[in-house]
Amino acid sequence: MVSPTLITAAIVALVGQLVIEAARRGGADRRSLYTRWVVLLEAHYLQHWPVSRYADELGLTPERLNRMVRAETGRNAQALLHARLAREACRRLVHVAAPVSRLGYELGFEDPAYFCRFFKRHAGCSPREYRARAVAESSVPEPA
16 A cells, blocks of 8 residues: 555655646747737737737736736737737738728728827828828839
């Protein structure tokens, strides 16, 4: 018969090994979770989900999601959501010949004025100015 003390010692050793293994994998687990967050962000940023919705989808609290995103990027989740939306706005302003108001609606903004304010806050100029600069830069011939 095996003594209870020996069984307890074996369980403690096994748990200790599991804790050490989990600590070693901690970075990889966080990166995997971060990757899942980025996939969700790419799939739903046009729907303007709040950070809490992303956190729910990942089984996290909004605070834990923000800590994880900040550890990976140095910025919080909301900042990354806004940056992604602004990047898409820039892309569409350059490559889609549609009125700014329509692009704003396509990007999930119900009010074109709010889209313009959002864009100006993130890009430093209005959508029209951004588009005009992009057109001017692309029409300049390349030096030989």
